[in-house]
Amino acid sequence: MVRRIAEVFESCLGPPPSGEVWIGDDAAVVARPQGRLVVATDAVVAGVHADLAVSGLADLGWKALTSTVSDIGAVGARPGHAVVDFCVPPATDVVLLASGVAEAAAEWSCPVVGGDVTQAAQLVVAVAVTGWLDGPEPPVLRSGASPGDRLFVTGPLGGSAAGLRLLRAGLVEPASALAAHLRPRARLREGACARRAGAAAMMDVSDGLALDLDRLARASGVGIALDTVPVAEGASEEEAMGGGEDYELVIAAPDVPRLAAAFATMELRPPIEIGRCTADPRQRTLQGRHFEPTGFQHDLG
Amino acid sequence: MVRRIAEVFESCLGPPPSGEVWIGDDAAVVARPQGRLVVATDAVVAGVHADLAVSGLADLGWKALTSTVSDIGAVGARPGHAVVDFCVPPATDVVLLASGVAEAAAEWSCPVVGGDVTQAAQLVVAVAVTGWLDGPEPPVLRSGASPGDRLFVTGPLGGSAAGLRLLRAGLVEPASALAAHLRPRARLREGACARRAGAAAMMDVSDGLALDLDRLARASGVGIALDTVPVAEGASEEEAMGGGEDYELVIAAPDVPRLAAAFATMELRPPIEIGRCTADPRQRTLQGRHFEPTGFQHDLG
Numbered sequence: 097m098v099r100r101i102a103e104v105f106e107s108c109l110g111p112p113p114s115g116e117v118w119i120g121d122d123a124a125v126v127a128r129p130q131g132r133l134v135v136a137t138d139a140v141v142a143g144v145h146a147d148l149a150v151s152g153l154a155d156l157g158w159k160a161l162t163s164t165v166s167d168i169g170a171v172g173a174r175p176g177h178a179v180v181d182f183c184v185p186p187a188t189d190v191v192l193l194a195s196g197v198a199e200a201a202a203e204w205s206c207p208v209v210g211g212d213v214t215q216a217a218q219l220v221v222a223v224a225v226t227g228w229l230d231g232p233e234p235p236v237l238r239s240g241a242s243p244g245d246r247l248f249v250t251g252p253l254g255g256s257a258a259g260l261r262l263l264r265a266g267l268v269e270p271a272s273a274l275a276a277h278l279r280p281r282a283r284l285r286e287g288a289c290a291r292r293a294g295a296a297a298m299m300d301v302s303d304g305l306a307l308d309l310d311r312l313a314r315a316s317g318v319g320i321a322l323d324t325v326p327v328a329e330g331a332s333e334e335e336a337m338g339g340g341e342d343y344e345l346v347i348a349a350p351d352v353p354r355l356a357a358a359f360a361t362m363e364l365r366p367p368i369e370i371g372r373c374t375a376d377p378r379q380r381t382l383q384g385r386h387f388e389p390t391g392f393q394h395d396l397g
Numbered sequence: 398m399v400r401r402i403a404e405v406f407e408s409c410l411g412p413p414p415s416g417e418v419w420i421g422d423d424a425a426v427v428a429r430p431q432g433r434l435v436v437a438t439d440a441v442v443a444g445v446h447a448d449l450a451v452s453g454l455a456d457l458g459w460k461a462l463t464s465t466v467s468d469i470g471a472v473g474a475r476p477g478h479a480v481v482d483f484c485v486p487p488a489t490d491v492v493l494l495a496s497g498v499a500e501a502a503a504e505w506s507c508p509v510v511g512g513d514v515t516q517a518a519q520l521v522v523a524v525a526v527t528g529w530l531d532g533p534e535p536p537v538l539r540s541g542a543s544p545g546d547r548l549f550v551t552g553p554l555g556g557s558a559a560g561l562r563l564l565r566a567g568l569v570e571p572a573s574a575l576a577a578h579l580r581p582r583a584r585l586r587e588g589a590c591a592r593r594a595g596a597a598a599m600m601d602v603s604d605g606l607a608l609d610l611d612r613l614a615r616a617s618g619v620g621i622a623l624d625t626v627p628v629a630e631g632a633s634e635e636e637a638m639g640g641g642e643d644y645e646l647v648i649a650a651p652d653v654p655r656l657a658a659a660f661a662t663m664e665l666r667p668p669i670e671i672g673r674c675t676a677d678p679r680q681r682t683l684q685g686r687h688f689e690p691t692g693f694q695h696d697l698g
Contacts, residue, residue: 133477133527135478135480135511135525135527136480136511137481137511137512137513137525138482138513139482139484139513139515139521139523141484141515141516141517143518144515144516176434177434177436179436179438179525180438181438181439181523181525183440183442183519183521183523209436210437210438211438212438212439212440214440214442214446215442215445216442216519216521217444217518217519218517218518220484220517220521220523222440222482222484222523222525224436224480224482224523224525226434226527
């Protein structure tokens with residue numbers, strides 16, 4: 097079975113030096129005398145993360161870079177540069193694939209500065225991105241939430257899952273759901289803003305809100321009490337809770353007015369309050385009813 | 398067909414800013430106010446770069462990290478940190494795979510600081526590595542050679558190809574050839590030393606000397622006249638010219654005594670002189686006879 101990278105390396109890697117963050121969060125933060133370099137990586141596999149029957153190679157390329165850039169934003173950093181590995185079956189239109197990567201690189205100001213093309217039986221695009229943490233504030237990790245912190249998301253959820261469902265049914269509306277699936281956005285400005293506004297914990301919703309919130313809760317040792325889940329246009333509540341690859345940020349913040357003011361000052365869409373962190377680390381509730389921490393299965397088969 | 402990453406991105410990415418090196422060399426060099434960050438990536442695909450019938454998962458992991466670290470060394474930089482994407486079929490022993498990555502990370506002082514595990518039909522390990530260029534000297538690129546520069550390699554060649562052939566025949570000697578295939582070395586100290594000693598051009602031999610020298614010659618606009626090719630123990634001359642994944646460095650140097658003295662001072666094995674760069678950019682000769690720029694086909698099938 098597939099295992100998490102933190103488990104995989106548990107027995108053979110020591111702890112990071114003080115002040116550094118290694119495996120286990122959205123992005124790694126490594127201290128350097130002259131600043132803090134951030135590095136993240138992610139792979140998109142055809143048939144697992146993207147269904148080429150309904151999305152194009154350029155869309156897959158866009159998603160591969162955007163999902164990694166999103167990890168950089170999810171600690172509050174800004175992206176620097178990307179390197180890309182294309183593992184491709186012989187007939188693949190690699191130029192089309194690369195065009196989507198390049199579009200995303202331009203969109204997120206994260207130039208592709210290296211990479212490799214390798215033959216393979218299955219299409220895989222692996223992207224690594226460096227980033228930088230400016231200023232004195234610490235990175236915003238999954239582990240920083242405390243009981244009482246309010247929980248926010250940067251946008252409605254489930255759009256990507258709905259978009260995939262609609263595309264498979266041959267439907268073309270609502271366009272926002274299709275776009276959420278084919279051309280997801282990385283919430284970079286929101287992540288940087290939340291960091292400056294004293295957010296306690298943050299991550300991007302890549303595997304579904306229920307599963308990703310469970311990860312944040314476990315890392316922080318808190319419980320989760322949700323009041324509401326904002327559902328994207330065209331999506332079901334189940335898709336909003338369990339659908340993956342929305343890449344909206346979930347933020348735990350102790351100082352709600354400060355967060356709201358920071359978003360307003362930067363003219364960002366106001367963060368949507370969804371609930372709070374609680375003292376009971378086992379609590380996972382939505383409007384008082386338990387929810388299961390299951391999410392997107394990453395299986396399109 | 399599989400294309401080089403530089404071709405793939407040719408039409409959709411602009412040129413890098415002055416002083417930076419993007420796609421096309423062994424590693425990318427990106428200027429930063431406080432120093433020069435280097436980033437490289439490489440992927441190892443089971444059945445293409447590694448035959449799991451004769452090498453273990455830990456060996457594959459070692460090779461994936463080492464080949465990327467080698468790219469960092471091949472511009473004269475030192476490695477910083479690595480991020481790793483594992484794309485694995487369900488039954489894969491990911492811990493064993495990771496143990497080989499971690500062994501190499503320890504060997505090359507390049508801690509793994511992030512990554513991802515994803516399900517896939519074919520085993521792929523993609524590794525990205527950051528590195529740093531200390532001091533004022535420029536990175537040593539493929540494009541810096543001039544006619545008259547002497548050519549060197551840091552060790553005998555063909556060991557990896559010979560090792561694969563021997564393993565498939567069920568043979569266990571010479572051990573040096575098996576080790577060259579299963580546990581290749583990255584020539585980091587040699588690369589840094591060559592940079593300090595004023596090397597004009599450098600790259601690692603990953604696809605075979607004939608093909609990689611052809612790349613260096615094209616990038617520099619020079620010809621190649623080889624006098625000799627050092628053959629690794631157990632290897633044939635054909636394997637030394639065309640076998641890939643030796644990861645020895647090939648170096649073009651204008652000042653031979655300076656290079657030799659620098660290697661001696663650092664107590665490194667003396668670089669082996671193999672020929673020179675010439676003014677005729679079409680020349681590719683070994684002892685006066687033309688050689689074809691064909692190399693390792695990366696096909697174990």
